[in-house]
Amino acid sequence: MPVTARIFQKQTIPLGSIQLENDETLPNVEVALETAGQAPEASGENVVLVCHALTGDAHAVGDSAEPGWWDGLIGSGQAIDTDRFHVITMNVLGGCKGTTGPSSVPSGAKQPYGSSFPFVSIRDMVSVQKRCLEKLGIERVEMIVGGSMGGMLVLEWGIMYPGFARKLIPIATADSLTPTAIAYNDIGRQAILSDPDYQGGDYYPGPGPVNGMKVARMVAMVSYRTPQLFEQRFSRNLQKTGLGLDALFQVESYLRYQGKKLSDRFDANSYLYLLRAMDTHDLGRGRGGILSALSKITADILIIGIRQDQLFPFSQQLELYNHLKALGKTCDLLEMDSDYGHDAFLVDYAQMGPKIRSFLQEIDG
Structure with a gap:
């Protein structure tokens, strides 16, 4: 349309x-x-x-x-x-x-x-x-x-x-929020807080906890969508073939893309503050x-x-x-x-x- x-x-x-x-x-x-x-x-x-x-x-x-x-x-x-x-x-x-x-x-x-x-x-x-x-x-x-x-x-x-x-x-x-929703939020929160680049929240003018934000978004995307949708879209299809650590499933590639996309546009502190507002x-x-x-x-x-x-x-x-x-x-x-x-x-x-x-x-x- x-x-x-x-x-x-x-x-x-x-x-x-x-x-x-x-x-x-x-x-x-x-x-x-x-x-x-x-x-x-x-x-x-x-x-x-x-x-x-x-x-x-x-x-x-x-x-x-x-x-x-x-x-x-x-x-x-x-x-x-x-x-x-x-x-x-x-x-x-x-x-x-x-x-x-x-x-x-x-x-x-x-x-x-x-x-x-x-x-x-x-x-x-x-x-x-x-x-x-x-x-x-x-x-x-x-x-x-x-x-x-x-x-x-x-x-x-x-x-x-x-x-x-x-x-x-x-x-x-x-x-x-349910305890499960709070649990999802806290996994994302801990990913950000444990990123060395978070610096206690005073990371400006630097980019801040980019890796932590990526992981937080990846976790969130799993809670936002359903197993049925992941199966329909990705199944167990590989983006990069192999039997070792270099193998990459399509679902992994998708989640990493979503993580980068959010980390590029959203401030980590705002993410933490708004998450806590929802939790409480x-x-x-x-x-x-x-x-x-x-x-x-x-x-x-x-x-x-x-x-x-x-x-x-x-x-x-x-x-x-x-x-x-x-x-x-x-x-x-x-x-x-x-x-x-x-x-x-x-x-x-x-x-x-x-x-x-x-x-x-x-x-x-």
Whole structure:
């Protein structure tokens, strides 16, 4: 399918000082964002906020020259139609694509924050997004959508600012990570921390722990996809023949390629900070438990899960759905089957798209 030519705009919004959930203050925060589609209406009825996943960024909606990472879902005539909607995507706090994070240089300093950057939570990311939208003059939106870590932000939006969004779509996500997901994350984390080039997080202006990042990404890719997909794509086919250490399976070559690709574009400190934000996230924390937290949501909700997801098992989305239905919330559930596993939310638009389109077209009341 050819990429439809579209126009997107990049902006950097200064927010000043931000008080974090742990009571630390982060000065001179900036947020990188991109917008696409129609001009925003004062009522917010045509505004859609997109929340990205762990290694995503603000470039969800692209054009023919520079496709966005959700290019198959958002665009002219697509499920989230830029002929109708004003779409906003922000790079999260702690990221490395223009928003203040560990690789940013503090005002008056000569070196980036590095290890001195404070811990930021999923809730901190949402509060920064809220302030950014206020700066843009947006007081309400039609929908907030996101997958994986982005889905965590979507759920937090519904609890922290009930009524701000009329609709929520959390995809391939949960109220908290399973021990297995945390275990995968820690293997990647230890690969980075044990790389001599990590230097305690103060590796700038050097490239940092490139090898550690490569291994971390390789581990993550195994959790993002499924054994079925690996079998279909690679089986036991060799890239380089031989019986010794020089032999190279195609699956090995693929994982090494993915590791290099991420290490070339993503800052290791940001990766560690965002991983820890996901690990420690818990919707019920400090709110009297998950049911009490979910009771605050007033938006209509469409939950999307993938049966083959190894990182966020479908049972977690089903549990969220059952909790919300028990609380009397307006909630629907889409169960997808895909050999892409967790990554299906980035590629399987044929299943997601029609449901998202119809959900957006539903009229309140």
